[in-house]
Amino acid sequence: MIAESMYQELILEHYKHPQGRGLRDPFDAEVHHVNPTCGDEITLRVKVDEGKVLDVSYEGQGCSISQAAASVLHELATGSTVEESLGVVDEFTRLMQGRGQVEADEDVLGDAVAFAGVAKYPARVKCALLSWMAYKDAVVRSA
Amino acid sequence: MFDVDLIRKDFPVLSRELPGGRALVYLDSGNSSQKPNQVIEVMRDHLANHYSNVGRAHHTLGAESTAAYEDARDAIAAFVGAPSRDEIVFTKNASEALNLVAYAFGNPIATDERFRVGPGDEIVISEMEHHSNIVPWQLLAQRTGATLRWFKVTDEGRLDLDDLDDLVNERTKIVSIVHQSNVLGTVNSVSPILARAREVGALMMLDASQSVPHMPVDVTELGVDFVAFTGHKMVGPSGIGVLWGRRELLDAMPPFLGGGEMIEAVWMDRSTYAPVPHKFEAGTPPIVEAIGLGAAANYLTGIGMADVRAHEKTLTGYALDALGEVPGLKVIGPRTNISRGGTISFTLKNLSGDDIHPHDVGQILDDAFGIAVRVGHHCARPLHLRFGIPATTRASLYLYNTTDEIDALARGLHHVQKVFG
Numbered sequence: 001m002i003a004e005s006m007y008q009e010l011i012l013e014h015y016k017h018p019q020g021r022g023l024r025d026p027f028d029a030e031v032h033h034v035n036p037t038c039g040d041e042i043t044l045r046v047k048v049d050e051g052k053v054l055d056v057s058y059e060g061q062g063c064s065i066s067q068a069a070a071s072v073l074h075e076l077a078t079g080s081t082v083e084e085s086l087g088v089v090d091e092f093t094r095l096m097q098g099r100g101q102v103e104a105d106e107d108v109l110g111d112a113v114a115f116a117g118v119a120k121y122p123a124r125v126k127c128a129l130l131s132w133m134a135y136k137d138a139v140v141r142s143a
Numbered sequence: 144m145f146d147v148d149l150i151r152k153d154f155p156v157l158s159r160e161l162p163g164g165r166a167l168v169y170l171d172s173g174n175s176s177q178k179p180n181q182v183i184e185v186m187r188d189h190l191a192n193h194y195s196n197v198g199r200a201h202h203t204l205g206a207e208s209t210a211a212y213e214d215a216r217d218a219i220a221a222f223v224g225a226p227s228r229d230e231i232v233f234t235k236n237a238s239e240a241l242n243l244v245a246y247a248f249g250n251p252i253a254t255d256e257r258f259r260v261g262p263g264d265e266i267v268i269s270e271m272e273h274h275s276n277i278v279p280w281q282l283l284a285q286r287t288g289a290t291l292r293w294f295k296v297t298d299e300g301r302l303d304l305d306d307l308d309d310l311v312n313e314r315t316k317i318v319s320i321v322h323q324s325n326v327l328g329t330v331n332s333v334s335p336i337l338a339r340a341r342e343v344g345a346l347m348m349l350d351a352s353q354s355v356p357h358m359p360v361d362v363t364e365l366g367v368d369f370v371a372f373t374g375h376k377m378v379g380p381s382g383i384g385v386l387w388g389r390r391e392l393l394d395a396m397p398p399f400l401g402g403g404e405m406i407e408a409v410w411m412d413r414s415t416y417a418p419v420p421h422k423f424e425a426g427t428p429p430i431v432e433a434i435g436l437g438a439a440a441n442y443l444t445g446i447g448m449a450d451v452r453a454h455e456k457t458l459t460g461y462a463l464d465a466l467g468e469v470p471g472l473k474v475i476g477p478r479t480n481i482s483r484g485g486t487i488s489f490t491l492k493n494l495s496g497d498d499i500h501p502h503d504v505g506q507i508l509d510d511a512f513g514i515a516v517r518v519g520h521h522c523a524r525p526l527h528l529r530f531g532i533p534a535t536t537r538a539s540l541y542l543y544n545t546t547d548e549i550d551a552l553a554r555g556l557h558h559v560q561k562v563f564g
Contacts, residue, residue, distance in 0.1 A: 006510070007507075007562065038518075038520075038534060039520055039524070039527070039533035040533070062500060062533075063502035063503050065502070124502070
């Protein structure tokens, strides 16, 4: 069963019990991103203060991969600095776009390393990246 | 005598093994069908032994290629009951065929009143259309200021004809609807809409991409004005599609694409055009693909389209029963095996009642069981919006599918519910 390498227990856990879900006030920027090929969508807000990410809140619909990725993103970004979190986004993007050939840096990615298997499925990479790209966009707009 | 085991032997891919030793269960023919040896071999032979350009190469190979290409036109004309071979226009797909007709309207070159479109005129489609039978008409409405209107779809997945007399009226220039829905499986009843179109003097087109591969279709019996379909869904190759149109209308329409072989004579400031169908076939066509499509039509005729339809009807009934027993599964489209084809789209919940996203359904079916289905909105987003769902999982059946494969699908869905339970 090849799928088991993609549907890691950690991904299913985040999917079933999403962390930080729901849109919250206050926020500095709100973005709405969609994946036109599958209709997945996410609305995401960030609250930033003096270079620190105070909250990442979100609401969306989509497959387990896209929803779990948003949940993991919330955990990793909230409480970190903007700079650190963008470093994680870059590393996650590199992993996702690496067609399964890229070795993930677990020190940087933490739980997000569980998505490594997704990189082997080109059709699903966008699912994993949806919320992360939305976050990057929101941080830029919040500045 | 229809024998599915013998038919399966014609399709080499059906006996291949997927990575990890999985057998292939191909339930995605509504997306694109597989190809039999009878088509593959004709195309290979043509490329190996006869290939040249058609229409303009005056040598032996050119003559052989031209003869094979035009024979394919005859095969298609016979396959769909066209009164004349000249009414069969080869396009690259059904989308091009639909666009070709849409661009004939509101074109200043067109002098025929039936193709004049402007503000106040109306175009009628339906909510169950594939994007290829929506967007070309939206573009036409935008170019000309005409109004786009549409039939609604009932909760059961049928066309709602209650508004027929209002929707199709003396302002209507063309009605273009799908013959068999690529999501719901619904086979639409053409005659009441056609009767109303005739009453008000509107033209009527059918997107038959999902019907021509699966049932006997006779364009003369249907009585509409234009029919579009595509090769790759009817065991033929991709890159080739067909527009059938009434000769008299095709003659009245302006050319679509300009280029080689669509002309009669060219001066620097003007041209005259070749008679149909060549008027609409600019440039070197997909030669081997057309020949392959002719072979596909002959293959299906050899089996018998009535038998193909009967086999699929049996399978569809079996599948509706089997899927009906999966808890949390909801079929989007007719639940009764009447006036519907073998395309079954559905949503799935886990045993706690939470939605399982179609992408997750499709991924597990493929990775764990080798079952190929389609997931997403199937190029019919407005229809999904109408049902208030972002996406569905779709199993689409064809002449080579078996009840064993439907059993495999049902087992696979139970497993999906366990993974996302």
